[in-house]
Amino acid sequence: MTAPLIKGYCPGALRPMMSGDGLVVRVRPFNGRLRRAQADGIATLAAAHGNGLIDLSSRGNVQIRGVREDSLAALINGLGAMSLVDADADIESRRNVLVTPFWQTGEETEGFAAALSDALALPDAPRIPGKFGFAVDTGRTPVLQTASADIRLERDAGGGLILVADGFDKGKPVASGTVVAEAMALAQWFVDLRGDHTRMAALLAGGAALPGGFIVPRQRQDYLPRPGYTPLGAMVGLAFGQLEVKTLASLAKQGGLRMTPWRMLLVESARKLPKVRGVITDPDDPLLRVVACTGAPRCAQGLAKTRSVARSLAPHVPPGSLLHMSGCAKGCAHARPAPLTVTATRDGFDLIRQGRASDAPDATSLTPEDIIKAI
Ligand code: SF4
Incomplete structure (x- = not known):
């Protein structure tokens, strides 16, 4: 198997990554949300400076593809004018915050996400590695447990706030007023102990013992993301998490967009969406x-x-x-x-059952037809 090239950093808007079709510029929407004007503005900028394709990442970010190097400055200026760019690349790299899309206006979730982002922008914020992230999953029940994050805010079965270190099945009870400070303290604990580890679960699996207080059982997630209407709007799928600029512009006409890690977007307040090309609304779509x-x-x-x-x-x-x-x-x-x-x-293709792309294969040198027979 050919070893992949590991670049060692997560791209952002201020630290774009070169790919086979030009620069990939990753926009990290603040608080996991794009206002209608921001979503429409990203579509316009991506059409002008990219190749017209936009990816949704598994961290709830938006990636503008195919950006030409001589267009980069204009693109960043345009994003900055819509308050979509951090003060510098280090802050951007740290601000890795996933937010449950199911928050209601006036609930605590939005405030926690904003306060966490502010804390990560401070000069004394913990120097966490680029892939390290946070999940603000403070709806009544968790929905982000299968998404990548290292420090999570959740609620216990009684509705109390808990701070969670990914990989550990109990959380630490925290108060609303101190939750962000507690999250920063846990991040600093990780930085102090991490050695070569870049992720919390790996550090804990390696034998590190959490500080005291992680004693409250976590709720287990039973939410399965699916397209459909919710009390907050319409959840829609995008094949492979990719959409054309026209699709993004069409969705922006329907409402603000909440990001998810599931290759789906929640279109705020949408009760009856018109047909939008490239959007999956059937929850049984293969x-x-x-x-x-x-x-x-x-x-x-x-x-x-x-x-x-x-697709085949x-x-x-x-x-x-x-x-x-x-x-x-x-x-x-x-x-x-x-x-x-x-x-x-x-x-050809390797087939791996119950594993990752780099795991030892169960079968090798397959054609697509062989794979169809095998599954
Ligand atoms: S996994 Fe896919 S996107 Fe990632 S480096 Fe390999 S080919 Fe590229």
Whole structure:
């Protein structure tokens, strides 16, 4: 298997990453939300300075693809004018905050997310590594437990706030007024002890013992993200988390957009969406059962055209299962094990059951037809 190139940082707007189709400029919406004007503005900027394609990342971010180097300054200026850019690249790198999309105006969630972002921008904020992140999951029940985060804010079964270190099944009771300070203290604890670790769960799995107070059982998530109408608006899916600028502009006409880590957007207050090209509204659409990275040719490391292969495999993936199609062993689209993972190699495709893209394969050198028979 060819070793993937690890770049060692998460791209942002101020630290874009070069890909096979130009620069990838990642916008991190503050508090997990884009106002209608911001979403429309991103669509306009991406059309002017990128190749017209936009990705939704598994961290709830928006990636403008295909940006030309001579367009970058104008793009960043445009994003800055809409208050979508941090003061500097280090702050941007630290501000890795996922927010439950199901908050109501006036609830604490929005305030926690804003206060956490402010704390991460302070000069004395913990120097966390780039992939380290936070989840503000403070609705009545958790919905972000399967998404990547290292420090989580959740509620216990009685509705009390708890601070959670990812990888540990109990949380620390905290008060609303001190929750952000407690989160920063836990982040600093991680920084002080981490050694070579970049993620909380790995540090704990390596034997590190949390400070005292993590004694309250966490609730277990039973939420399964699906397109459909919710009391807060319409949840819509985007195949492979990618959309064209026209699709984003059309959605922006319907309402503000709340980001999710599920290749879906929540269109605020939408009760009856018109048909929008490229948007999945059927919760049984087979394309919701596949995830696929950018792959070749847009990613320089891609060893196959991941998305066209994934489209052909999707109808064969059983309902309730998930197939992760990866263009190389790096596994960008799904960092966790999946029921089925297909990894492109120089000799065809590897099939891995219940594993990650880099795990030892159950079968090698397969064609797409072989994979259909195997699943
Ligand atoms: S997993 Fe996909 S997107 Fe990530 S480096 Fe490999 S080919 Fe590129």
